[in-house]
Amino acid sequence: MLTLSQDDVRLGCQADDWRTALDQAAEALHAAGLVAPDYRGGLYEREAQSSTFLGNAIAIPHGTAESRVHVKATGVRVLQFPDGVDWHDGQRVHVLVTIAAQSDEHLDILRQLTHVLDQDGIAERLPAADSPGEIAGLLSRAVVEARLDAETLSLGFPARDHRELALAGAARLRQTDCVDSGFVAAVAEAAPQALGQGLWLVASDRGVSVPALAMATPASPLDAGGEPVHGVFCLAAQGQAHRGLLERILALLDSDAAGVLQAADADTLLARLAGESAAARQRRATVLNAHGLHARPAKQLVQVARAQGTAIRVRLAEGGGEAVSATSLTKIINLGARRGQQLVFSAEGEEAEAALDAVCRALEDGLGERVEPFDAHREALEPREDAPAPAPLPADEAHVAVAASPGLAIAPAFVLRTPRFEYPARAADPAAEIQRLEAAIRQATEQLEALVRQARGGEVAQILSMHEEMLGDPELHQAAREGIQEGASAEAGWWEAIDTAAQAQERLADRLLAERAADLRDVGRRVLGILCRVELPRPPDHPYVLVTDDIGPSDVARLDTGRVRGLLTARGGATAHSAILARALGIPAVVGAGDRVMTIDDGTELILDGERGRVTPAPSAERRQSAERRLAEHRRREAEAWEARFAEARTRDGHRVEVASNLGNTAHAADAVERGAEGVGLLRTEFLFMAHAREPDLETQVAEYHEALEALDGRPLVARTLDVGGDKPLPYWPLPQEANPFLGLRGIRLSLTRPEVLETQLRALLMAAVGRPLRIMLPMVKDVAEFRAARAILDRLLDEIPEAERTTDLQLGVMIEVPSCALLAPSLAAEVDFFSVGTNDLTQYTLAIDRDHPELSAQADGLHPAVLRLIEMTVAAAHAQGKWVGVCGELASEPTAVPVLVGLGVDELSVSARQVPLVKARLREFDLDEARAQAELALAQATGEAVRDALEAR
Incomplete structure (x- = not known):
């Protein structure tokens, strides 16, 4: 969380206009080593979107999401302008709180500042402050908020007296980690005090970690000393933080609502404690904005609320916080509402319904931002009984879904349906x-x-x-x-x-x-x-294709690979763990096929094509015979390829193309060598980071990388630096929620935000590879600037580490995954040592199709001519500089694509270890001239489908 200190403050700044002030703010961040110079553009872009003026003479300039790549470290710089600056929205600003944030830390600072904005006199005191400490103190007076929500309520508790109710409330607070056992003991010793109207209070400040209020109501009527007991408040007091809770209890006692709380549900009770009257009408709406109610959408909400003819109040649905005015920007921001949270709006009077309609509609429309629907329940334990039955799949027709694991299977279906778990909802003991x-x-x-x-x-x-x-x-x-x-x-x-x-x-x-x-x-x-005591149905003793709604990874691990010929699921995607494990076990798999596959009867014969993502139920004799011929030919080629797996990979006329292996784990390096791999063309190093609860240290990384290098015994290793981000998160590296993580903070972009992590990884690779060839590859590079930033770190390490303690056979290259990288290949080729084309991402970014999309993934074809053009451009640029090009995506192992890639000039193909012998065998089936002719033919087509048709016809 961002915090302010006096070292972050610069006093006595002067500027003639807001642009000059913003330039000074950008320079302050750059001078502190927090950002690159280009971050200045992000500050201007943010102001162009919406003014960052908050109120009370304060503005908080910060960059856009796109400019986060220029943030080197999270931090804040505060600039005081005693004479003031006219901001571009007409406001007068005396203090800029300028933020360099690698994710959404600026929201934390913003919430702190909203407390300050409500204080009288701040606008006058800030320009008059004469010390950095005073400025920091004025801006850091965040109010600790006391807790009151549904989890601190204990309603309908079977108590015998009001003391037991008090203890029930204390137990609630302990269960929510607000207090410790000392608080519970203090409550046990205290006698609840009558407040009137059947409400009682017990309080203590002993053992309080978070100020909070619990309330317990009895299951049946109680009295104490002749006074009715409708409910007991249990207050965990701390400093002044609980004063607001006490004030709300007093307001409740002054109303006529206190007496009806005994029978109230949690929503009603929280509404009354939030200050909403029984006459108020309510409406709920979900926050859909990707980053919640930050400044821009909050400002839109305030404007809508102000346009209504009646007062509107709002609070978080799951909290017991006081309802605040929907016309106060600072109070709206201070709610801290995140995507998916519900807001409760309330209003009174004849115009209440129309006003509530207006604010809820504005929230659902995104408050000026593009939003996506929020689906809180994507998977239920059991399907709805009233849902219409899906139509059966037609016989002898190919049904297209998501290709998850390659291979061809012909076998009867074994349909595994989710078991019904029947159990009582309640128990007495x-x-x-x-x-x-x-x-x-x-x-x-x-x-x-x-x-x-x-x-x-x-x-x-x-x-x-x-x-x-x-x-x-x-x-x-x-x-x-x-x-x-x-x-x-x-x-x-x-x-x-x-x-x-x-x-x-x-x-x-x-x-x-x-x-x-x-x-x-x-x-x-x-x-x-x-x-x-529910066991899954036992599979048959004969070979089968497993058909199921979805399958867990442990279920895949239990599969008998001697009998399971293939896997077909209604749900899931190619990135699910079950799909990953199917590939690891060599089981053909098609996933995300939809509910209709669950209409297949046990024993129905299936042809499952894991390469094309197709399943054909009850095939005709002709189709089955064709599939059998393909399967028999595939098995024959597999056997021959295995026998020749150690032969050097060459085309029929002797043209050399290296065949390496992709690895997701260093432990598999020995297996790759045994299967004939001539090196490792892609080591996904993120496996090491994802396998630990905290960031692996230098020694751990050196040991892991050394294991792979030892197994390779002098063969080259291409290690991709850490490739995680919004789509592959690390538990110890929290990142902001992103509407589209594939276009967000990931790969080298993310690594450069924490260069110390990248430096440790590079150091470990260099030291682990002493005496052995090492190739380091940077993922998600968009242009030469990112390469240079990483290169500077590597060059420094090469100077620091003695040659005897590191590899001297080193190359640094980039993955061609982003179209801009391919288009700019000539400028990159002058500086990099090699390229490796990641066809999976390059295809989805070029065609704008998520390769795991259940409906569109079949169109995300790496043989699309647009993708092939980018590969051609990359190869031409590299060869002009004497650099080599590899392909490490799934296209490298596709039999139809191999000659096309060779014809485009690719020097290396890196595939899964299981595919190495087959790819070597495929190379021996054609010569270089034929490969070039196939490449030219493919480039001359207009669509991916046309490419495949033309190649098949040839």
Whole structure:
């Protein structure tokens, strides 16, 4: 979280206009080493979008999301202008709080400042301040907010007297980590005090970590000393932070609402404590903006509210905070509303309905920003019973879905339907239910440990180990126990905890994370199956294609690869863990095929094509025979390719093309060599960062990289630097939610925001490769500036590390994934040592098609002529400078594409280890002239489909 200190403040600045002031602010950030000079443009772009003036003579200039690539470190610089500056919106500014933020830290500063803006006299005191400490003090007086929400309420508690109600409230506060056992003990010793109207209060400041208010109401009527007991407030006091809560209790006592609270639900009680009268009309609306109600959308909301003919108040639905005026910008911002959170608007009078309609409609329309619908429930435990049945798939017709794992399978279907977990929602003995749950969790953990041992390392073991960590999550356990203590059964309490956590992950609004929520549900269903004594149906003894709605990674790991010929799912995507594991196990897989695949009957024969993403039920004899011929030919070629796997990769006329392996784990390097790989063309180093709970240190990285280099025994290793971001997050490197993470902060863009992380990785690679050839590749490079920034770090390390302690056979290159990089290949080729084309991303960025899109992914074809043109341009630019070009995307292993890529001049093909022998064999089937002719033919076509048709016809 950003904070202000006196070292961040510059006094006595002067500027003739706002532009000069903004230039000084940009220079202050640059001089502090927080940003590159180009960040200045981001400050101007933000002002062009909307003024950053907040009020009380304060403006908070900050860059746009696009300009974050120029941020080197998060920080703040405060500039005081005693004479003031006329801002471009007509306001007078005396202080600029200029922010360099690598994500959304500026929202934290903004929330602090909103407290300051409500203070009288600030606009006069800021220009008159004569010390940096005074400025920092004035701007940092954030108010600690006391907690009151649905989790601090205990309604309908079966208490025998008001003291038990007080303890129930204290227990709530302890469960929410607001207090410790000392507070509970203090409440036990104190006698609740009558406030009137049946409400009572007990308070203590002992053991308070977060000021908060709990309320407990009795399940049946109570009295104490002749006074009715409708509810007991339990107050965790701290400094002055709880004063607002006390004031709201007093306001409640002055109203006529206090007496009806005993029977009120949580929403009603929170509404009354928020200051809303019983006569107020309410309306809820969801915040859809990607970054919540920051300054620009908040300003739009205020303008809409001010245009109405009645007063409107607003609060967060899940909080018990006081409802604030919807016409106050600072109060709206201070709500801190994030995407997916609900706001409760209230208004009174004849015009209330129209006013509420207007503000809710404005919120749903995005408040001037482009927004996407918020789907809070992407996956239910069971399908809706009233949903219409999907139409059956027609026989002998290919059904197109998402290709997840290559290969061809012909076998009868075994349809695995999600079992029904039937269990009581409530249970009478919480202690016994908790014991049942703990026993089930232990049994599930033992199952996962056994599966990890069977997997013997690799991606399967890593993902199952992650499941084991999920199962041990203390927050999940605590959430389940709380539900059970409130009367839920072990099954209901556990699944509620799982479902809530999975939905929270799904709310992050990108496909990869939504698919990974399936891991959490997989863990949950494992425990639920043990509790309910439900076992999955046993698969047949003969070979089969597994058809299921969705499948968890642990289910994939349990598959008998001797019988499972293929995998077909209704849901999921190519980036889901189940798809990753299917590829690792060599099982052809087609995913995201839709509900219609669940209409397939057990035993129906299927042709499943994992390369094209197609499934054909009940094929005709002719289609089946054709598929069998393809399968037999494929098996014959596999056997011959395996025998010749160690031969040097060359075309029929002797043209040399290296065939290397893509690796997702250093442990697989030895296997790649055994399969004939002539090196590693892509080591995805993020596996190492994702496998640890915290950033791996230098020693850990050196050991991991050294393992791969040792196994390669002098063969070259191409290591891609850390490629994570919005679509592949790290738990210890939090990033802002992005509407489109594939176009956001990822790859080299992200690494350069924390150059110390990149430096450690580069140092580890150099030291691990001493005496061996090393190629380092930078991902997501858009132009030469990003390459130069990384090159400067590498050059410094080469100077610092003695030659005897590092590799001396080194090349630094870039991945061609972004079209701009291919278009600018001539300028890059003059400075880089090599290019490697990542056809997966290059295709989706060139064609503007998400390659995992369930409907469009089939059109994301790497053989599209536009993609081939970019590859041609890249090769021409590289060869003109004497540099080599590889291809490390999936296109490199596609039989139809191999001669085209060779004809375009590609020098290296890097494929999965399983594909290495087959790609070598494919190279021996054509000569260079034929490859060039196929490349020319492909480039002459207008569409990807036309390319494939032309190549097939040839």
